[in-house]
Amino acid sequence: MWPARTESETVTCVACGTHTDRELAREYDKYGNRWEREGKEFEHFCRSCHDELCHHARTELEELLVEIDAGECSRLEFLSRYVATVEDRYGPLEER
């Protein structure tokens, strides 16, 4: 008999694909709201990827990525859409 270990105890890091024990992984909500848990499925990061994350607020970023079909087009197309949309919305990308 195999030890009682269910699928749900292992999660996959969304950044590096490592399978990690759920208890060691960090929950990640792509909308940045980890406090609202109702009816939600969290994604997970392994500890080292989580430590490398930028913890600044990502206001409007997720929305913008959906809007420009991130992940549905080539990287080059994505980058050009991203820059165009960001400049359109927030002004020229220059160092201030």
Ligand SMILES: [Zn+2]
């Ligand atoms: Zn990872």
